[in-house]
Amino acid sequence: MPAYVLGSTQQNQWRVSPEVVDTLRPTRQSRSATLETRNRSVIIDLNRSALVVVDMQNDFCHPDGWLGNLGVDINPARAPISPLQQLLPTLREADVPIIWLNWGNRPDKLNLSPALLHVYNPQGDGIGLGDPLPISGAPVLEAGSWAAAVVDELKPSEDDIHVNKYRMSGFQDTELDSILRNLDVTTLLFAGVNVDQCVLCTLQDANFRGYDCLLLEDCSATTSPDYCRDATLYNVQQCFGFVVNSTEILHQLKAD
Structure with missing residues (x-):
């Protein structure tokens, strides 16, 4: 039979x-790529790698989103858009999985603690998670809403993978780890915002779980002060993985 x-x-x-x-x-046959880090080269297997794009959502990167309505300058959060526009099609052609890891909360917020609801709404009378935005009326970072959608400039393809998260770390209380294990992925490339918050927390948890972690410096950003970004880049290279540039990957793939 x-x-x-x-x-x-x-x-x-x-x-x-x-x-x-x-x-x-x-x-599986290996497909190696040699990338330059801040102090030496690192060799990865592209056939066991995936790109994790964190929180490139309207609420963080669009002027009418959550942070924009709070008066935060969102221009730094838009910096990864251009390099990702170059990188994403090339990775897709090379069959490297693209994972969109975004806030996508429940409408009833039953999985959100007071500590999470306190973020950006410290007095309780502002615009917090799940509250309607003044211009669009979309609920902040609620799954399926305009607020939680990926910005138009980075429209995902139908073959990309989507994972909703509910904490700073995308591994906490999500299916991300199971998906990566099924894909036989051992190396994670990280991009998105904010690099000192959700990107870093997810990268650290990936490191704790045994994944090899590479932070794409030009494809990540933060609306925090510069010293937060500097400390993040230092600590990733020192303790949790490697800091590289997406142009290194583009060069390797185009040379194949």
């Missing part, structure tokens, strides 16, 4: 029949 395939990805499948269960995973 024919074998049937069980598994959501080619990288993690069984083949089963009434007579046998074949758990052998396919052997």
Whole structure:
């Protein structure tokens, strides 16, 4: 009798029949890329890598979004848009998974603690998570809303992967780790905002789980003071991974 395939990805499948269960995973050929970090080179396997784009959403990167309505200068948060526009199509052509890791809260906010609701609404009488924005009326960072959508300039493709998060770290209380394991990913490239907050927290948790972590300096940004970004870049390179530039990846892929 024919074998049937069980598994959501080619990288993690069984083949089963009434007579046998074949758990052998396919052997994958490596596709190396050598990238320059701040003090030496690092070699990664692009066939076991994925790009995680964090919080490039209207609420953080659009003038009519949450931070813009709070009077925050969102121009720094828009800095990753241009380099990501160059990087994303090239990674897709190379079959490197693109994961959009975005805030996408429940309408009833039952999974959000007071400590989370306190962020950017310290007095309780401002615009906080789930509250309607003055211009669009969209609820702040609520799943399915304009506020939580990726900015128009970075329209995801239908083959990209979407994961909602509810904390600064995208690994906390989400399916991100399970998805990455099914994809047989060991190396994560990080981009997005804010680099000293959600990007850093997710990168640290990835490091704690054993993933190899590379922060794309030109594809990440923050609306925080410059010293926050400087400290983040230092600590990533020192403790949690490597700081690289997306142009290094583009150069490697175009040279293949």
